[in-house]
Amino acid sequence: MNSLQRIQPPVFPADKIVIPEAKSFMLSNGVPVYLIEAGTEDIMRLEFSFKAGQVNEDLPLLASTTNRMLSEGSQNYSSEELNRVLDYHGAFLNMSAEKDRAGIVLFFLNKHIEKVLELSREILFRPTFPETELNSLMKKRLRWFHVNREKVQNIAIDQFFESVFGKNHPYGHQVTEHDFTGMSQVLLEDFHGKYYTPDKMAIIVTGKIHERTTSLLNEYFGDLSSKNIYIEDSENVIKGERKKKIHINKAGTVQSAIRIGSSTINKRHPDYPGLKILDSVLGGYFGSRLMKNIREEKGYTYGIGSSVSSLDLSGYKTISTEVGKKNLYSAIDEIHKEIRLLQSVPLEKEELAVVRNFMSGEMLRMFDGPFALAESFKSAWEFGLDNSYYYNLVEKIRTIEPDEIIELAKTYYNIDELYQVTVGAK
């Protein structure tokens, strides 16, 4: 018994990753539907996605308010009825408006599919945007806004987007108190009429797919037609602010927030898989350089991380943390030091192996189960990409060499070009 060898890990080679392909078809009116069969339970995740994000708004809050107001009353249901009926059927409704896209996601037991489809149609295509509900929502949102603006991390991220994308572009525009009084039924109807139309919709279905799923989708959504509305091209241009370093004073805080980063390439660029790997090494997992140094060595913070994100018109990379205020500048120095190390010293074999294998495991998790699959499918599809994007990433994870990581760090992490936003008490 005592001869058990506890020093060496028992390690076995990884299997090849297999990513389920989505089946696609069109409803009678041309709306594209993507189906992915997954999971063991008789449930469904149903997403309706529109190109109706912030990038399309000419007033701050318009995209998110239109989205939030979809379930606040329709031709056949009051807001209270809509919510009650959804709850009664045990369905969960998530609404979201992000930078590029907006829409709704429903999670439900398949036995309730018809009710859910009927309500989705009401929510998406027959909203009435009642003024009373709108006023009440805007007052609530202003309250939430006040609370959020107390948090250093929120102030920092808002400023970060403004610095990186410019205060005149919807990607960078900061919301102010004043914006909460600028919404009206007419504005919402106009935005809805332009962007929530069947010809701008896609439906993503994952979970247990039944034979009648496709005919039901056609029954509820296949007969909708779109009006021809002319939408003028946006004249907004992405242009980062000149000032690279900004400190926002926030009295009374015990921690300061840091955001460091810049705009960058997105998923459509051939360097993107490599940049993802570089980002993992820097701050993308628990064993990353930033975590090891700034949390596990120095104890400056509860957490630090970095990420690379894609947008339709751009992309951005960011390093984010909250540190004890006395350690603010030491933490920034250490972040710069870690970036410089990645630009000059090749990764050791061991560390590269850890990153390769950790990321391979992550990829298995990204395709495990109906919910993860839907998210992964969508995040390639919305850039016009398919699973070959993921297979390229898998291949890059397997084959990337230390030299290439140095080159990527030099190309994409020029310290002089990075924005630095800090928020906290002096």
Next chain:
Amino acid sequence: MIDYKKFSLDNGLRVLVHEDTSTPLVAMNVLYDVGSRDEDPDMTGLAHLFEHLMFGGSKNIPDYDTPLQLVGGENNAFTNNDITNYYLTIPSQNIETGFWLESDRMLELDFSQKNLDTQKNVVIEEFNQRYLNQPYGDAMLKLRPLAYKVHPYRWPTIGMDMSHIKNTELEQIKKFFFAHYAPNNAIITLAGNITYDLAFNLTQKWFGPIEMRNVKLRNLPVEPLQTEERILIIEKDVPSNALFKVWHVGTRNDTDFFTLDLITDLLAGGESGRLHTKLVREKKLFSEINAYISSDIDPGLITIHGKLMKGVDMQHAEEAVNDVIASLLNGDRISDEMEKVKNKFESSSVFSNTSILNKAMNLSFCELLGNAGLINQEVDSYRKVTPEMMLEATRRYFVPSNCSTIYYKSTRKEK
């Protein structure tokens, strides 16, 4: 229905296995029956600090995370009043690495001074981030000692005072480990792409040689019955007033638990909950309001808290909350709403079971409550609640003498 098999080793370790071949992964959950309720009142926060130390290397393995990442695994942990729970997910062919890592840190930790010093700082920053640097963040810290006078639930998991964390010494850490970390004080669940036989053999191989330990007997003071309403006023520079109320309830195993959980959902579950409909939508007194029951093993709490809209009077808002609770007693629409809430529990339970990690955690926790099979009875337990049970529970628990309240007042001038 979640199928599972169970076995125990001679050293007292309990193991549950749930096979799910629809995934290429396995989840491994290791629950230790130790939480912040097991701490000394002058050394609080130790269970949670200890959770941090569990990643700083064990007897034969200098670093926990790297070998796990090296086989594509991912892990984390949490501590609460009752338990410390470690979990990982890993590609199935490398599940043995999970056994190797978890058994070594159950065997013995590498008690390093350097690691202790760093993790003390990390925990203090965690405290700052969660409780001090957020508006209203300290409300929960103040609510516990208001509601509990004797029972260790009176302090939060992170510790009642950061000086306790600063003063912790390595010797105390060692003592804590051998008093609480033991095969006979742990429940392991494996869920995912693993067979019972493989789980059994690997458990024997890696955990079998660890000896049974003398686990410190739990002998906690019983919280005396609250007889008077308790009120605390906090005044701070926050954006608006907020109201926090808690009521004492029974244990997680109490028959009333499901009834009370249904009541909180009826009050605040989803957009159609009564508090939300009445006080946020109709009367516009609150910008948000929430209600929930704690899943504590010893007698727990129901909490209702909300943030007030600009210019709303605190007393008026509180009366409105009490009116909504009282509205449960007249029985109007109650059957329909109960059916709604029960349906929601049913679908939440199905959704939760789409994740092997959730299944592994829930199985371990149910086993700690006395029987892993409870996981398959929960939906039924909710279905069995009758309107009479709801009325009876509302009358019994929602009384002023059982309640503690914080009026969190904004000192900011309204613009």
